[in-house]
Amino acid sequence: WMHGEFMLMGKDKMAKSADNFITLQTLKTRNLTPLAYRYLLLQTHYRKQLSFSWEALSAAQNGLNHLYNVVRGWGKAGVGCAEYEQKFLKAINNDLDTPGALALMWDLIKNPIYPPSVKKRTILKFDKVLGLGLGKLKKQKISVPAEIQTLVAERGGARFSKNWHKSDELRKQIEA
Numbered sequence: 363w364m365h366g367e368f369m370l371m372g373k374d375k376m377a378k379s380a381d382n383f384i385t386l387q388t389l390k391t392r393n394l395t396p397l398a399y400r401y402l403l404l405q406t407h408y409r410k411q412l413s414f415s416w417e418a419l420s421a422a423q424n425g426l427n428h429l430y431n432v433v434r435g436w437g438k439a440g441v442g443c444a445e446y447e448q449k450f451l452k453a454i455n456n457d458l459d460t461p462g463a464l465a466l467m468w469d470l471i472k473n474p475i476y477p478p479s480v481k482k483r484t485i486l487k488f489d490k491v492l493g494l495g496l497g498k499l500k501k502q503k504i505s506v507p508a509e510i511q512t513l514v515a516e517r518g519g520a521r522f523s524k525n526w527h528k529s530d531e532l533r534k535q536i537e538a
Contacts, residue, residue, distance in 0.1 A: 440479030
């Protein structure tokens, strides 16, 4: 157990006595996951105050969803990346620098040198500390209907021939 700095709701600290607090049920009612709340908290050092807002929590949910989509798209985990694992341990052991650890995780994700299997193994190790549920993700299989694939191919041709009007029309059909 560790107590961090107080969370702010507007200009006041979040407190049950002030009736300005949120519950897990409040998150569920707004279609936000509790892990999005954790992701939001991990973005600020525990010794610093965090100003809570629904916009910030929504952005954390989007960031977490993006992380899930990236990791879900990778295959099986291979060997890890010792360089990043050492940097992660250094960040975490430096007064629990979770913002630095998250930045390092995203740096690894964007690093073009390492293959996805290496990234996945290392990020799953990171998640043993961060607790974002990355190890429970299943590979997502998405099937795109043939008619949509045809429209995408047509749009690609229109873009190649710089027919922007037709490309825009086809994009609207694909979105519909």
